[in-house]
Amino acid sequence: MAEPGKVDMDKIASLVKRRGFLFQSSEIYGGLASCWDYGPLGVELKNNIKREWWKTNVQQRDDIVGLDASILMHPDVWVASGHVGGFVDPMVDCKDCRKRWRSDHLNGDKCPECGGEVTEPRMFNLMLKTFLGPVEDSAHQVYMRPETAQGIFVNFTNVLNVTRKKLPFGIAQIGKAFRNEITPGNLTFRTREFEMMEIEYFVKPGTDKELHQKWLDARLQWYVDLGINRDHVQLRKHGDDELAHYAQGCYDVEYLFPMGWMELEGIANRSDFDLSQHASASGKELSYFDDESGEHITPYVIEPSAGVDRSALAFLTDAYHEELDDKGDLRVMLKLHPKLAPIKVAILPLSKKETLSPLAREIYATVRDEFMTQYDDTQSIGKRYRRQDEIGTPICVTVDFNSLEDKQVTLRDRDSMKQIRVPIAELVAVLTAKLNSEPF
Numbered sequence: 001m002a003e004p005g006k007v008d009m010d011k012i013a014s015l016v017k018r019r020g021f022l023f024q025s026s027e028i029y030g031g032l033a034s035c036w037d038y039g040p041l042g043v044e045l046k047n048n049i050k051r052e053w054w055k056t057n058v059q060q061r062d063d064i065v066g067l068d069a070s071i072l073m074h075p076d077v078w079v080a081s082g083h084v085g086g087f088v089d090p091m092v093d094c095k096d097c098r099k100r101w102r103s104d105h106l107n108g109d110k111c112p113e114c115g116g117e118v119t120e121p122r123m124f125n126l127m128l129k130t131f132l133g134p135v136e137d138s139a140h141q142v143y144m145r146p147e148t149a150q151g152i153f154v155n156f157t158n159v160l161n162v163t164r165k166k167l168p169f170g171i172a173q174i175g176k177a178f179r180n181e182i183t184p185g186n187l188t189f190r191t192r193e194f195e196m197m198e199i200e201y202f203v204k205p206g207t208d209k210e211l212h213q214k215w216l217d218a219r220l221q222w223y224v225d226l227g228i229n230r231d232h233v234q235l236r237k238h239g240d241d242e243l244a245h246y247a248q249g250c251y252d253v254e255y256l257f258p259m260g261w262m263e264l265e266g267i268a269n270r271s272d273f274d275l276s277q278h279a280s281a282s283g284k285e286l287s288y289f290d291d292e293s294g295e296h297i298t299p300y301v302i303e304p305s306a307g308v309d310r311s312a313l314a315f316l317t318d319a320y321h322e323e324l325d326d327k328g329d330l331r332v333m334l335k336l337h338p339k340l341a342p343i344k345v346a347i348l349p350l351s352k353k354e355t356l357s358p359l360a361r362e363i364y365a366t367v368r369d370e371f372m373t374q375y376d377d378t379q380s381i382g383k384r385y386r387r388q389d390e391i392g393t394p395i396c397v398t399v400d401f402n403s404l405e406d407k408q409v410t411l412r413d414r415d416s417m418k419q420i421r422v423p424i425a426e427l428v429a430v431l432t433a434k435l436n437s438e439p440f
């Protein structure tokens with residue numbers, strides 16, 4: 001039996017593949033290593049995470065606006081940002097089995113796979129390159145962005161001009177990023193193509209430390225509010241040896257993954273480094289006119305930077321539960337927060353008979369206008385409950401023969417398995433309340 005916080009990654013991998021959260025990329029061609037496709041349930045989960053992040057950080061705040069910048073950017077952006085010169089990892093190759101490792105991840109100087117001798121470390125730039133236009137030469141080479149953040153910095157003046165925001169204000173963005181990781185793995189934990197949710201929050205120098213602390217608290221709480229056990233997330237302060245020279249401080253939100261405490265999100269105080277770098281490299285002013293002092297200032301920036309895929313993996317891991325039912329059979333459940341559950345409601349007619357299905361279909365048509373809903377009339381009701389438990393559906397609605405007479409249906413709660421009878425006329429209102437955490 002899996003204890004929360006001690007779930008085996010193999011169990012998560014088996015569930016997500018079995019139920020279609022994740023597929024190996026290009027599977028029919030043998031797959032492409034560490035690239036993943038999100039299946040029907042995975043895309044719902046990921047969209048829900050992104051929607052909740054956007055709602056909390058853009059929709060519900062006056063001081064943050066959104067952006068969707070291009071993945072491909074002028075190559076000079078990555079010189080100014082420091083990625084061309086500095087976005088490198090030291091890498092070694094095993095002379096025997098040819099496996100490649102990050103040297104700073106090795107405990108010793110032997111290959112962890114076969115014990116063979118490894119080469120001297122070489123620096124390896126993590127940015128993926130591609131070419132624009134028909135000619136593959138250095139004049140046409142561009143990078144696939146390794147983070148979304150630079151799209152925000154280079155648009156600082158554009159956004160400021162159209163929104164007339166006052167400091168402190170932020171720009172939020174969700175989008176794909178690419179890194180030629182040397183040691184991808186652990187399912188979607190580290191991949192070469194992934195999605196980020198980043199905020200650049202511009203502040204007056206001097207207010208940065210206080211606002212950094214506010215972001216640390218807010219971002220940790222976001223995961224807890226969406227169902228992560230408070231004991232499974234922590235903030236870790238970066239040591240001086242981990243900090244970039246310009247950074248005033250950086251923390252990671254860490255989650256207790258099956259392989260240990262690992263980074264879920266980085267929250268850095270990046271000083272005025274990025275805006276200053278782009279201002280001097282582009283020759284364009286990237287500053288803010290401060291009414292109070294009557295001066296142009298270069299804001300400092302606080303950067304909460306999260307991974308969508310890593311968050312999805314953490315939410316899945318934390319939601320994974322096993323229990324034995326009264327017959328001694330294993331019940332696997334994803335106790336996902338209703339806001340994140342891929343399917344919110346399942347409509348389950350007790351029988352496939354002609355007499356029941358018109359009413360069940362009618363209820364399905366009404367409910368699915370409001371929530372992501374599944375209709376399932378195959379196999380026994382017990383098996384159908386189990387299938388919904390395993391994908392995290394918070395509420396099952398059973399339509400039985402009495403429903404034809406009393407115009408009521410039975411609602412079953414995933415976690416407590418409690419059941420209540422509800423008039424069909426009130427179904428959508430009751431579902432709305434229950435999905436918003438009203439107890440059963």
Ligand code: GAP
Nearest residue numbers: 147149189190191194264265266305306307310
């Ligand atoms: N702009 C700041 C930045 O890029 P980062 O710590 O390198 O910071 C932020 O990345 C987040 O993006 C990480 O906390 C993680 O959730 C996610 N992330 C980074 N590299 C990843 C990878 N190779 N695969 C999956 N997620 C990744």
